Amino acid sequence: MAWRFALMIDPAASDDPRTDFSGTFRIIDPATPALSVGELSTQRGDGIFESIGVVDGHAQEVGPHLERLAHSAQLCDLPAPNAAQWRQAIELAAAESPAEGEGVIKLILSRGVEHGPAPTAWVTVAQAADNTTARTRGIRVVTLDRGYDSGAPARAPWLLLGAKTLSYAVNMAALREARRRGADDAIFVSSDGLVLEAPTASVVLRFGDRFVTPEPTGAILHGTTQLSLFDHLRAEGHDVGYETIPVADLVKADAAWLLSSVRLAAPITEVDGIAIPVDAGLTASINRYLLSPRD
Numbered sequence: 687m688a689w690r691f692a693l694m695i696d697p698a699a700s701d702d703p704r705t706d707f708s709g710t711f712r713i714i715d716p717a718t719p720a721l722s723v724g725e726l727s728t729q730r731g732d733g734i735f736e737s738i739g740v741v742d743g744h745a746q747e748v749g750p751h752l753e754r755l756a757h758s759a760q761l762c763d764l765p766a767p768n769a770a771q772w773r774q775a776i777e778l779a780a781a782e783s784p785a786e787g788e789g790v791i792k793l794i795l796s797r798g799v800e801h802g803p804a805p806t807a808w809v810t811v812a813q814a815a816d817n818t819t820a821r822t823r824g825i826r827v828v829t830l831d832r833g834y835d836s837g838a839p840a841r842a843p844w845l846l847l848g849a850k851t852l853s854y855a856v857n858m859a860a861l862r863e864a865r866r867r868g869a870d871d872a873i874f875v876s877s878d879g880l881v882l883e884a885p886t887a888s889v890v891l892r893f894g895d896r897f898v899t900p901e902p903t904g905a906i907l908h909g910t911t912q913l914s915l916f917d918h919l920r921a922e923g924h925d926v927g928y929e930t931i932p933v934a935d936l937v938k939a940d941a942a943w944l945l946s947s948v949r950l951a952a953p954i955t956e957v958d959g960i961a962i963p964v965d966a967g968l969t970a971s972i973n974r975y976l977l978s979p980r981d
C-alpha cells in the first residue's frame with residue numbers, strides 16, 4: 687500500500703459546536719511511527735474503522751460511512767464521533783488523494799492508550815490497489831461456516847458482529863482459507879445454513895429482475911456500497927430487497943457479486959466449485975455507477 691497522507695485527530699465530543707476543527711488535527715509523516723506502545727487498537731484490536739473509496743479525488747458516500755462509524759461506536763461503547771470534525775478530516779484527506787484514479791481513505795477510532803484518558807483517532811490516505819481483474823474477470827468463492835447460528839447476534843451482542851471493528855484477524859484467516867481451497871474469496875454462512883457476508887464485502891444476488899442481499903439483522907455489516915447500489919437499481923426501476931437467503935440458493939442465482947467500497951462490484955464466477963452465470967454487461971454498468979461521484 688502506497689501511503690500518501692496521515693492525520694492524527696484529537697476526538698471532539700459529539701455535541702462540540704465548533705465549526706472549525708483544524709486545531710484538533712495534526713498532520714504526520716505516514717512513513718514514521720505514530721502510535722504509543724500502549725495503544726489498545728494494536729494490543730487488542732479494540733477500536734473501529736471505515737474504508738472510504740476515493741475516485742478522482744472525490745470521497746464516496748461520506749455520509750453513510752460516518753453513520754456506520756457512529757453505529758459501530760455505539761455498539762462498542764466508544765464515545766460518539768463528532769460528524770463535523772470527521773467530515774473536515776475527510777476533506778483534508780480527499781485533497782491529498784490521487785487527483786486521478788482511485789484511492790482509499792481510512793478512518794480509525796481506537797479505545798486509546800491503556801489507562802489513557804481518551805480515544806485515539808486518525809485518518810490515512812493511500813493509493814488503491816488495481817481491482818480491474820476482479821471487476822472484469824470475476825472471482826471464485828467458497829462458503830465458510832462462521833461458526834455462529836443466526837440467533838447468535840441477539841443472544842450474544844458482545845460478539846459485535848454488526849460493528850466494523852479493527853479485529854479483522856478472523857476475516858483475514860477466512861481469506862487465507864479461501865485461497866488454500868483454490869478460490870479468491872469467501873462467503874461466510876451461519877451454522878444454520880444462511881448466507882451472511884464476505885470477510886470484506888457484502889453479497890448481492892440477482893434472481894430474474896429481483897436483486898437481494900441478506901438482511902442486516904446484526905449478524906453482518908450493512909454495506910455502504912450495497913445500500914448505494916440498491917438506491918440506484920430502485921431508481922432504474924428494478925426490484926430490490928433484503929431476504930433470508932439459504933446457502934443452497936447461491937448457485938441458483940442468475941448473477942451474484944461481492945460489493946465493497948474499494949474493490950466495488952466483483953462478479954462471482956463460481957461458488958464451491960460450481961459455476962454461476964456472470965452478467966458482464968450489467969457488472970460493467972454497476973461499476974460505472976459505483977465509479978461515478980456519489981454522496
Ligand code: PLP
Nearest residue numbers: 885886887888909910911946947
Ligand atoms: N462486510 C464486511 C465484513 C466488510 O468488511 C465490508 C467492507 O469492508 C463490507 C461488508 C462492505 O461494506 P462497504 O460496502 O461499506 O465497504
